[in-house]
Amino acid sequence: MKTWILIAAPVALGLAGVGAWLTMRDAPQGALDPAIPVMPVTVDIAQGEALYARSCAACHGANLEAQPDWRTPDAEGRLPAPPHDETGHTWHHPDRVLFQYTKLGGREALALQGVEFDSGMPAFGDVLTHREIWNILAYIQSTWPERERAMQAERTAADLANGGT
CATH class of the missing domain: 1.20.5 (Single alpha-helices involved in coiled-coils or other helix-helix interfaces)
Known part of the structure; x- marks a missing residue:
């Protein structure tokens, strides 16, 4: 017994x-603790695609392909918008980081991680709801090949296990 x-x-x-x-x-x-956001179980990928087209495609490309020379800083020293397809580094980050980057903007999200960086990514927290941000992120993730989705899911799980640190 x-x-x-x-x-x-x-x-x-x-x-x-x-x-x-x-x-x-x-x-x-x-x-939810805003420091450790978690993607909802149910998302609307079609809405995410439409919101991406309206809010993100101007910088990141209609096909998630990035701005030209995205690895080379522009005249102000900022990096152009990177791709969100499998050729970029978006899938290298856990959901929490992607959410914070979108909601808070690049500079503020990186500051939470102790990094000072003049990112050109604006904050969308006053423009998009949390659910809309998650839908956009779900749409982006839905375009990745299985390998990248699996690796990103592992990073998200590890991030949650570590309490988002």
């Missing part, structure tokens, strides 16, 4: 943790 309790306790705690995580994912955005 004691063996069953020793095995069942960690299993029960693990299931409770998964349940709490799933509950957090579906909670209203205001209920």
